[in-house]
Amino acid sequence: MAWVTQTLSSSLGRKVIMSLTGLFLSSFLIIHMAGNLQLFKGDGGRAFNEYTYFMTHNPLIMTVSYLLYTSILVHALMAFILTRYNQSSRPVKYAYSRPEANSDWSSRNMGILGTVLLLFIIIHMRTFWYEMHFGSVPMAEYDGKEYKDLYSVVQAAFGELWYVVLYVICMVAVGYHLAHGFQSGFQTLGIRHRKYTPIIEFLGKYFFAIIIPAAFASMPIYVYLQVHHII
Amino acid sequence: MKINLKVWRQKSSNAAGKLVEYQLDNVSEDMSFLEMFDVLNDSLTRKGEDPVTFDHDCREGICGMCSMYINGRPHGPQTGATTCQLHMRSFSDGDTIVVEPWRARAFPVIKDLMVDRTAFDRVIQAGGYVSVNTGSAPDANEILIPRSIADEAMDAAACIGCGACVAACKNASAMLFVSAKVSQLAILPQGKAEHKERAERMVAQMDAEGFGACSFTGACSVECPKSISLDHIARMNREYLGAQLTTENVQG
Numbered sequence: 001m002a003w004v005t006q007t008l009s010s011s012l013g014r015k016v017i018m019s020l021t022g023l024f025l026s027s028f029l030i031i032h033m034a035g036n037l038q039l040f041k042g043d044g045g046r047a048f049n050e051y052t053y054f055m056t057h058n059p060l061i062m063t064v065s066y067l068l069y070t071s072i073l074v075h076a077l078m079a080f081i082l083t084r085y086n087q088s089s090r091p092v093k094y095a096y097s098r099p100e101a102n103s104d105w106s107s108r109n110m111g112i113l114g115t116v117l118l119l120f121i122i123i124h125m126r127t128f129w130y131e132m133h134f135g136s137v138p139m140a141e142y143d144g145k146e147y148k149d150l151y152s153v154v155q156a157a158f159g160e161l162w163y164v165v166l167y168v169i170c171m172v173a174v175g176y177h178l179a180h181g182f183q184s185g186f187q188t189l190g191i192r193h194r195k196y197t198p199i200i201e202f203l204g205k206y207f208f209a210i211i212i213p214a215a216f217a218s219m220p221i222y223v224y225l226q227v228h229h230i231i
Numbered sequence: 232m233k234i235n236l237k238v239w240r241q242k243s244s245n246a247a248g249k250l251v252e253y254q255l256d257n258v259s260e261d262m263s264f265l266e267m268f269d270v271l272n273d274s275l276t277r278k279g280e281d282p283v284t285f286d287h288d289c290r291e292g293i294c295g296m297c298s299m300y301i302n303g304r305p306h307g308p309q310t311g312a313t314t315c316q317l318h319m320r321s322f323s324d325g326d327t328i329v330v331e332p333w334r335a336r337a338f339p340v341i342k343d344l345m346v347d348r349t350a351f352d353r354v355i356q357a358g359g360y361v362s363v364n365t366g367s368a369p370d371a372n373e374i375l376i377p378r379s380i381a382d383e384a385m386d387a388a389a390c391i392g393c394g395a396c397v398a399a400c401k402n403a404s405a406m407l408f409v410s411a412k413v414s415q416l417a418i419l420p421q422g423k424a425e426h427k428e429r430a431e432r433m434v435a436q437m438d439a440e441g442f443g444a445c446s447f448t449g450a451c452s453v454e455c456p457k458s459i460s461l462d463h464i465a466r467m468n469r470e471y472l473g474a475q476l477t478t479e480n481v482q483g
Contacts, residue, residue: 002481002482003475003480003481003482007475010434010435010438010471011404011434011437011438011442011443011444011445012434012444012445012467012468012471012472013475014444015444015445015468016472082444085443085444086401086402086403086404086443086444086446088336088441089335089336089337089402089403089404089441089442089443090334090335090336090401090402090403090443091336092334093334094300094303094331094334095237095239095250095329095331096302096303096329096331097300097303098302098303098304099303099401099448099450101303101304101308101453102304102399102448102449102450102453102454103401103448103449103450103453104448104449107446107447107448107449108401108446108448110446180447184446184447187447187461187464187465187468188445188447188468189468189469189472190465190466190467190468190469190470190472190473191465192461192462192465192466
């Protein structure tokens, strides 16, 4: 099996690991966003609580969630390894360099954007995931069945202005990360074609870099405005 | 025109280097960038100082020897051109121009602006060839190659191996160079026979030389004097992954 480790530890193999985990995480964002749209239902959180109950009890989704946690860790760890490796490839830096003349800022700063996202994921999981699994969440009852009222946790968190601002800033980072990351993932796998690459680029630049982060950012803003009776 | 230069001076590969300032008062805007350096070196020699060492050969943009990092960009502000094709009319009177060597672990500085690019030669030696005996020139159209394939192979073959891609890349990655060579041979019938082993060996050598990984910033293609396309990098990724997954070679 030496060839497997040899392939995966080559510079191209490491990028393939980044690509596969990254594209998997991108696909997760679609599900996560679609599910969280329940927050907009205006039914006091019932649809959202039923949705979170489903997400934490369906065996298939629970299995995929472990794959998701692993992907986040592998993506971050491999990014760290690659960044160190890439930095060592140029031990003496240029005294004067103008990278902005030949490349996008986001493409050169995926590591910084990724670090912001990792910190965000930690904060995000502490606030919701940890509370849902290990915290003391109040209960809500619909049709005689007990549900954990995660909606109340959402309201408490997004009722804080600084928390809303933090979320919106982090969603901007998601946008820039995916503007480069989504299409790069395909390039790494060698998927580049005159017919399909424009579609992939369009999806990356508009759907993953603008629509998804905007939809996520609208959630804390909406809940904040609702909690404070502004809308 | 008057030009202020800040040039990287380094006595040998082990010595510490630094940027040294020079002033040239009578630079013609019709001079090429290298001719401007000839004038500088002439004045340094007359003063008994050590002239600036830099690589150059054909001075018409086809040999790939010239290699200066000018004002923060490989081969200077022009696109699709080498340093020898850059003329002083691209600059203004009184400009300060910073000139550095390519910076990469795999390209150690030999002296001043001259770097050792034999890492590229070793990558080519690892697989950038066709090892079957091709014999005498075949008759025209004996081997049919579609026009689009011929054009694409020719675009890849335009790579002059100057190393601007490595110099431009934030990771000092050689992906554009190596992929141009892999691509050129992989899509032609003569090169197809060995395409898997070629991709495996050339990538392994590229990694062994200490070039970085590809972040797909696209800087290499923008700065390439021959405007080699990023399509070739995708093709090499495909070639390499396909080869690793399907060859019988399990040695690693």
